[in-house]
Amino acid sequence: MIIFTQIFSLNLTDKEKYWLDKNKSKVINVYFYNPNHIYFFQKENGKLGGVYLDFFKKITDKTGLKFNITVKQREDLRNLLKNGEGDIVFNSSRVESREKLYYYIPTLEDKFTPKNEIPVSNSWLSVNKNLPELYSIVKKSTIDFSNSEILESLKKERPIFYKTLLKKDKRVLELRKKYSSIKVLLPPSGDVLPFVYKYKNKNEGYAIDRLNELSFVLGVPLVYTKNSNEKYDIKAVDSSIFAETNSDKYIPYYKIGVAVFSRISENFIDSSEETYSKSVGFVSIENLNSDFLKNISHFEKYIKYKDSDAALNGLLKGEIDYLYGDFKIIYMAIENKYLEKDIKVSGFLGGYATLGFGVPHDVELFELLDIIFPNKLFESSILQSELKFSKKININYEYFLFVAAVLITIILILAYLLKKMFLAQLKGKRITKALVHSFEAANELNDEDTGHHILRVNLYSKLLAQQLKCSSKFINEIGEYASLHDVGKIGISDTILKKPGKLTEEEFQKMKEHVILGKKLIDKMELGTIASNLVLYHHERWDGKGYCSGLKSTDIPLEARIVALADVYDALRQTRVYKEGFSHEKAVDIIQKESGKHFDPDIVKIFLEFNKEFENIFRNN
Structure with missing residues (x-):
């Protein structure tokens, strides 16, 4: 049983505020069935965990409502729903007889799906119709609980969930015996934003987050290297277009979207044929395989750069007229070098290949990483939302000093105006x-x-x-x-x-x-x-x-x-x-x-x- 108590303010209607005040001593009973889901699960110590614990904690912080969360067996939950009992019930499918007794709200996993497109057989969040104000508050809270909050909760809860789920898995037990540490090969050329990058002397990024989850589940530390001649256990950034890859033990996590970049003065393009007579550049952290090299043989002149920074410098110096590369990776590099006024996107050419993890030797390690990797839509769509936003890891000091001077001036003016x-x-x-x-x-x-x-x-x-x-x-x-x-x-x-x-x-x-x-x-x-x-x-x-x-x-x-x-x-x-x-x-x-x-x-x-x-x-x- 879990009870949250704390009172904060929330912008509710007068009617909802009045109801909250009248029910400040009431404990809202929440019933779940089958707690073996990343959004709600039972930890090794018997306590409950998952995204929904953070969700109800936030409602408590906003309203002062107290929630008593209890796990029910399937038959007990069915009887409870049949009799119209319980204040909030989870994992409830929508049926006509129940809709007379409960309001139905899409769960956090379905909250951005139109209600009429969600199958009635899905799990729903149901609120007793005797409590219309509670229904309104919970409904508002599901909208208020943002994707960024779900993301942070998922990142916190996923390692604990999978460690609990796989505690008796034979592969986990064998891998713990086999490894004192797991060696991870990072791109030798440096940052590949937003997947792997260095920030404040620490490895960060989407791929690093997933590897840290693996480390937590196994209880085995990660050791990083950039030397591909060393024997390594996992390759953090691998692709089928690389000359040296092990594609049969490969877990893709990103589809490359090829874009063409140029200096501001160059023309926009609609197809790659328009650049065949131009000097073009490609970014690849490794040597490319023969199939890919055949595809770029149409270009009269091309240069392969080891990283985005080198390619952008080549573009600015006039070594190349156009730069081919993944839109997100190159554009984040442009933003981190503050080159938005100098370099533009000249065209989009669609997807070609993927990036992912390579596991060259160990099938059991590959299988475990594949299990932990967020394949389910409700997980992957939230976790991959991180890839949509820029990662600023470099400071533009000139811009910073300019902004600081402006801010100091504004503060002095505001201080004078505030006094008046x-x-x-x-x-x-x-x-x-x-x-x-x-x-x-x-x-x-x-x-x-x-x-x-x-x-x-x-x-x-x-x-x-x-x-x-x-x-x-x-x-x-x-x-x-x-x-x-x-x-x-x-x-x-x-x-x-x-x-x-x-x-x-x-x-x-x-x-x-x-x-x-x-x-x-x-x-x-x-x-x-x-x-x-x-x-x-x-x-x-x-x-x-x-x-x-x-x-x-x-x-x-x-x-x-x-x-x-x-x-x-x-x-x-x-x-x-x-x-x-x-x-x-x-x-x-x-x-x-x-x-x-x-x-x-x-x-x-x-x-x-x-x-x-x-x-x-x-x-x-």
């Missing part, structure tokens, strides 16, 4: 606070009971917002602006405001206008949405029978629902010219009876829990 902005904001806050106090004073002069009332409404509202776990910004703003809820009454006649008896229908309609007048005043002051909403909507009712818009339930902004209860409690307690004040107990009883009618039931629950604090605020203020 801070002083302006400080002045603006003082002006706003003065305006708020002015309106409060105007209300107080109009009605001598109002001064204490609006102060208490601020305190009640802030207390409720704190107990509802609202954001600090929300708490601060409602604690400051709740006092303005009736600011519009300064535009209502004293004969109505101070009338000792019941208002006529006409007078009541006039009184209702104070929320519209108040909103106009607040908007002119530019106090923000929270202030505007609590002024305009604090007379709305949970059952929709309030004014001025007839909103109901959660359509009423939370700040208005809070102020509505705070205002009524204080009004019930106050003695006015036309009524005696009620006791605290009587006011609590009235509010409790109005739960679900006048007031939000959840806010009433908070009020009842902290009603003594309300009484203390009334007595002391």
